[in-house]
Amino acid sequence: MNHGLILFGHGSRDPEWARPLREVAAQVAAGDGAPQVELAFLEFLEPTLEQACDRLAAAGVTRIAVLPMFIAQSGHVRRDLPAQLDAARARHPSLRIDLATAVGEDPRVQAVMAEVARAALAG
Template identity: 55%
Template sequence: MSHGLILFAHGARDPRWAEPFEAVAAQVRAARPGVAVRLAFLEFMTPDLASAGDELAAAGCTEIAVVPLFLGAGGHVRRDVPGLLDQLAARHPGTRFVLQPAVGAAPEVVAAMAAAAVRALGT
């Protein structure tokens, strides 16, 4: 089984908005050099989720984790993404697409945001 990873972010018109997400992708690639990693966007930026999924499936990935780089599981994560993944699965029956929880729900992310807020208060 060949694994792939899609880091899925919202997207914005300003290309600088993607810089932190590109840094996340670079760190994941460095930590897991054998895994195909793609950064994809819901809107305004490319590639979109479908293109990233098509690319990884064409590269031979048989299981692809999709990690929403969202702070919470709002409407996009609950409604939009599952439909997009269903479409990908229909096009690539030999590939399993697995939606992960929104990254903002991870305890270590919550702790990091709290630590940044405390640092903003100074000493």
């Protein structure tokens, strides 16, 4: 099974806003056996989720995990993203598209954020 990963961010009018997401995508895509990685954005930036799914499908991916790069399960993640996922699934019925929990909900991410917060006091 050929896997793909979409890192899904909110987006911004400032393209530089996406730099950290591009860096995460590059780290995930590095190395042997790495999944194909795409970024996708809710608004202001491209590619959209639809475009990212189209790219992965064209590359032969059969399963996609969509990881919301949000601090929490916000309204966008609970409302807007599921509607976009439904549209992507209808457009690509042979693809398995799974939605992961928002990255900020992961205790490992929370631990790193706490470490960075403590470092801000020291620095």
